[in-house]
Amino acid sequence: MLTTLKDVLTFAEEKNAAIPHFNIDNLETIEAIMDGVEAEQWPVILSVGQGAIKAGQVVYLSDLVKRIASETDIPVVLFLDHGIGYEQAKMVLDLGFTSVMFDGSRLPLEENIRISRQVKELAESYGASIECELGSIGGVEDGMKGGHNLVDLSQVEPFVQAVHPDALAIGIGNAHGMYKAAPSFDFDRIRACRQMKDIPPLVLHGGSGTPDPMIRKAIELGIRKINVATELRMAFMEGLEETVGKRDFYPMLKHAKEKVTAVVVQKIRLFRGSAVWEGKE
């Protein structure tokens, strides 16, 4: 069932759990993710990133997700990751995306607020949700380099009051890609944000390779959406590498998908804790 980010994050908030955001790159990764989602019965965010858009995949990926979502009762969000502006948001909303991110974290606060408000109004007119970002996230994702800045706490309330996003990604020392050493998160920033007025559900980017206890702590403090991209891509590539010698196409794809599904199952169990999704309302 196709639904919005707001919908699944409201559910996550009630359950004190987090919803996984998985980046999708082809049919096989979507199928592999949904195998894990069906096995675990937990809502999911399927996300198209800038790399997939540059590769020309967005129309096909959105068709695949819409079809697959229509065949399951589990809530599925079709999401734009690190959206670059109004025009791109409109392009994907016209394709049937239910939620978009606008990433203005590299912009001065006023500019971030101005464009975030425009994209929020646009998304609302489609009945879609919006995620915004404050304090850029380090590392490299889809060729985009982030600044690894901690969120400036004095900017959070003015931003939230002006934009009213449905979700807010904050920089707490997290980074995209796989961490070379265990990251150090500033958990106090999650705590501080959660105490602010009208704060929407908080988002942690760069979930790949984060030690499990840090993820659990972030969720307990109020993180409601966690993004995982690199770990799925690594699993898929490892699966292909392990079977490439056999030169047997479909068994190779099957093995790669099984590797992805195993990561998906592990992440869902970690993110939901003891919570359960009771099924269709």
Ligand SMILES: [Zn+2]
């Ligand atoms: Zn990200």
